[in-house]
Amino acid sequence: MPTVSVNYDRFFLGSNADAASLLSLGAYLYRDSNWxxxxAITYDFIEPRSESDDARLHGLGDVKRTAHAELFGVFTYDFVTARASVLTDIAGNDRGTVATFDLMGKYEPVTGLTLSAGPGLTWASSNYNQTYFGVNAEQSARSGLPGFSAGSGLNQVRFSIGALYRIAPRWNVGASVAFAWLRGDASDSPITEKTSQISYGIFCAYLF
Incomplete structure (x- = not known):
């Protein structure tokens, strides 16, 4: 899918890696050589979950798109980058709050090629976990799944690997792979069939 990122001074619009969203409007509150x-205000690019996606979701209802407020911080020292963020639903769609932390190491074996890898984790509020992994009485009656009340806590741990190659002054290509494991109530939910997932992507970027 095509994405666009626009930056002017401290302001940004569209896709932003620091805000970790494809649709964002925000500003840097502080920047220096390390921080x-x-x-940002962000909005879901795609529908998070539709009950028509899989037979197991029938009767659970859709998880609607929503707007979020996000506060993030990124610290870079030498070849290591740490990123933390807090994202909360501001449109009243029961999406709750999630906090993420990722640590990435980067290595440039040859000029123009950057390799990266590192761990991460996500904490989720009870509202978030209940929306995605909980089953209330009405949903239980419609779906046939047992009732399940999901509380807050560690939601996911992951490990990511990426590569970025500059093929020309204005062109980059890259690929990424992420291995993720659900934890806590997310892994115990009757909705959950698999507690691990591998996601991957390739991309091409033009800078102007």
Whole structure:
């Protein structure tokens, strides 16, 4: 899918890696050689979950798109980058709050090629976990799944690997793979069939 990122001074619009969203409007509150701290309003690019996606979801209802407020901070020292963020639903769609932390190491074996890898984790509020992994009485009656009340806590741990190659002054190509494991109530939910997932992607970027 095509994405666009526009940056002007401390402001940004569209896709932003620091805000970790394809649709964002925000600003950097502080920047220096090591730190980037910012705030953004983001919106879900795709529908998070539709009960028509899989037979197991029938009767659970859709998880609607929503708007979020995000506060993020990125610290870079030498070849290591740490990123933390807090994202909360501001449109009243019961999406709750999630906090993420990722640590990435980067290595440039040859000029133009950057390799990266590192761990991460996600904490989720009870509202978030209940929306995605809980089953209330009405949903239980419609779906046939047992009732399940999901609380807050560690939601996911992951490990990511990426590569970025500059093929020309304005062109980059890259690929990424992420291995993720559900934890806590997310892994115990009757909705959950598999507690691990591998996701991957390839991309091409033009800078102007």
């Amino acid at each position: 980037r701290v910012g705030a």
